[in-house]
Amino acid sequence: MGLSGFLGRRNIQDLEVILETPEESYDSIPFVSVVRLINKKRFMPSFLIRCNILNYKVFFPFIDNNTSTVAYTEMRFKGRGKHKIDRIYVCSVFPFNFFVRCKSLSQPLEVLIFPAPLVCDSGYFDISEEKQHRGEVNSDKPGFDSDMISIRNYIPGDPFKLINWKATAKTGNLKTKELSSLLYEPVIIDLKDIPFDLEKKLSCAVFMINSLYKQGIPFGLRIDDKLFPPECSQSHKIRLLRELALYGSQNQR
Template sequence: MPRRARSATAALPAARQAPSSPGFADRPRWARLARLVRPRRTIRPTREGWWLLLAAVGLGFAAMNTGNNLLYLLVSMLLGLIVVSGLLSERSMRGLTITLQTPEEIFADRPALFGATVVNRKPWAASYSVTLEILRPAGVPRLVYVPRLAPGQEHVFGWEETLPRRGRQRLPGIRITTLFPFGLFLKAGRVVQQAEVIVYPAAGPIPAVLLAEMGAGAAAARRRGRGSDLYNLREYRWGDDPRLIHWRSTAKVGALMVRELEAEATMDTRIVLEGAGARLEAGLSLAASLVTHLIRAGAAVELAAPGVWIPFGAGRPHERRLLTALALYEPAPPGSEGSPPRSAGVPLREIRVALA
């Protein structure tokens, strides 16, 4: 009985190691092939590194032809220098992580401030002579040099980038490189932090003619807010500011009454996009300028276009919703255009922006 139990137990690991699918055994092979095609690091000799390699090859041929032990010793020293350089550079790059910080608002053709943090996650070893390459869509990458990064230390850096067009865009990313320790080989890691950002249309000053038309429009829509004029009287609710209690109405009604204030005089506006043509980008830029001007002046804004409708609202979150819709706007195909909906019961001034 004990022998049978041992034999059954011994056969159990073999049964567990059986592949669960026909391609299971090929996975390590494909993984190795993927690492060869896209390695973790790339190594490129510098000018001094090429001279070292040529010297090692030349001395190697000379040692094989002459059998001179001194030449063999020199070749061994040069090859050992290459191995030590690779080990120390790998130790310097390992354990480094990069975190990217992107601005909340990115407008086309306007410099935006980006930031990143590189952290040394190694518990005991420092990283030396690290260069961070900030890749750019066009042009030479920006370089940030970090001479030493202690264990657990972080380095924060920032840069300005101007993105030329609106829409959803992917940043080129950041790459870690090093020439440590001897400057013979440039070792580079994979490109990381290729974040996707939304670029708003270019916003600029509103033309003076349009500003004059906006100032001469209809009367401002009344709504609750934090202004100074009286909007309404109502009963007191828990959480209301005691300073807003209207004592005369309280004495007359016999219950606590508070004042509701009216928002500062603003012009609630409905922006309508019309057509699609050569003036598409200029029209979207004008619409973005109107959105930023009106929202930051305290107005409520509604956006309407074929296939796009954002009900009226106010505040910075609503501003970002409007600008995102403008950044991702694509004209509707011909024949599919219809009249966009409209907020019912809300008096809105209407500004039409031609895109054709």
């Protein structure tokens, strides 16, 4: 029993758990997170490790010494804003499956959850084809609308119709056509003009931001006395989604 206790305690020592969540996570919508387990022991591997993160459990059958490994788990958070994870537990039944030994890792984490997108059937968000094509100009930024500007390596998720089969045959690797995008008149979303209650306003604004970003249309946001000028970039989109997620909370910046 003494040897069993020693091996069991040693098995869960010097372990570190890192939770990696997606850049975009939305209220009540499942998303996949990466759980990275690091074994910092110099000589001893670890066996039958279970990580408990809130109500989610992730199992690692084996991890060698001085290495790391990953597993994936589907998570879901209800409610926009910051969600705190105060502790993560690593547990194991090693070596004889008689007892479950656990160790608490004090690694405070925060997961920021954006409002869930709500499809808006509103005249406020009416970017008709006529408006889009009025005064449109070709841009050298990548998009899906106009002339080809380059050929690049295929990235998973690229539309099948954009694969350049001639270049693929020449190189032996999948190649994708990169098209220029069209420049459209910027759109500023004013939260007070969206005719819903607060939570629906926020969700509708999220839907607008994501839709405009996908179309390559510069978008801005007016929220109370704050104005975010129009841009069309991933970092700008995340900045606005964060603002909507924290709206009305003490953590709003």
